Amino acid sequence: MSLSFNCANSLKKVKIFTDGACLGNPGPGGWGAILRYNGHEKEISGGDASTTNNRMELSAVIEALSLLKESCCVTLYSDSKYVCDAISMGWAKKWRSNGWKRSGNSPALNIDLWEKLLPLLDKHSLSVVWVKGHAGHPENERCDELAVHAANKAKLAIY
Numbered sequence: 001m002s003l004s005f006n007c008a009n010s011l012k013k014v015k016i017f018t019d020g021a022c023l024g025n026p027g028p029g030g031w032g033a034i035l036r037y038n039g040h041e042k043e044i045s046g047g048d049a050s051t052t053n054n055r056m057e058l059s060a061v062i063e064a065l066s067l068l069k070e071s072c073c074v075t076l077y078s079d080s081k082y083v084c085d086a087i088s089m090g091w092a093k094k095w096r097s098n099g100w101k102r103s104g105n106s107p108a109l110n111i112d113l114w115e116k117l118l119p120l121l122d123k124h125s126l127s128v129v130w131v132k133g134h135a136g137h138p139e140n141e142r143c144d145e146l147a148v149h150a151a152n153k154a155k156l157a158i159y
Helices: 054-068 081-088 091-097 112-124 138-157
Strands: 012-023 025-039 041-049 072-078 125-130
Touching: 012 138, 025 054, 025 081, 025 138, 041 054, 054 072, 054 081, 054 091, 054 112, 054 138, 072 081, 072 138, 081 091, 081 125
Parallel strands: 012 072, 072 125
Antiparallel strands: 012 025, 025 041
């Protein structure tokens, strides 16, 4: 799945790869991201002692986009259908406009994180690319390593 878009030539073109991991769901979790721009690469990661996989997937995107100091042309690669679909199909914006209710009037999940992410999405020209997880995609595999390492650190922090 890919959401296509037109990017102004004046915007910096950035690739962001993300992944989240959870040791139990819920449980200790971690996230990892790689930002790539103009031949430069930055890896970031973090974790939480008690969380869910979807929260870590969202956190990776939020933390990566938060590092961008200006509006950019971003291609986001993620193995999370939850994140990719909610962004590219406009679900998250619909949840917000419906008072954080999904179709069928059930409550949306992870509202606090979506409230952080949606303004970041509005700041950038964004293309979303879903990649199959654990299928040999080099950046996805590296993000998974970063996320699992962060989840293990978070697990150790609670003992």
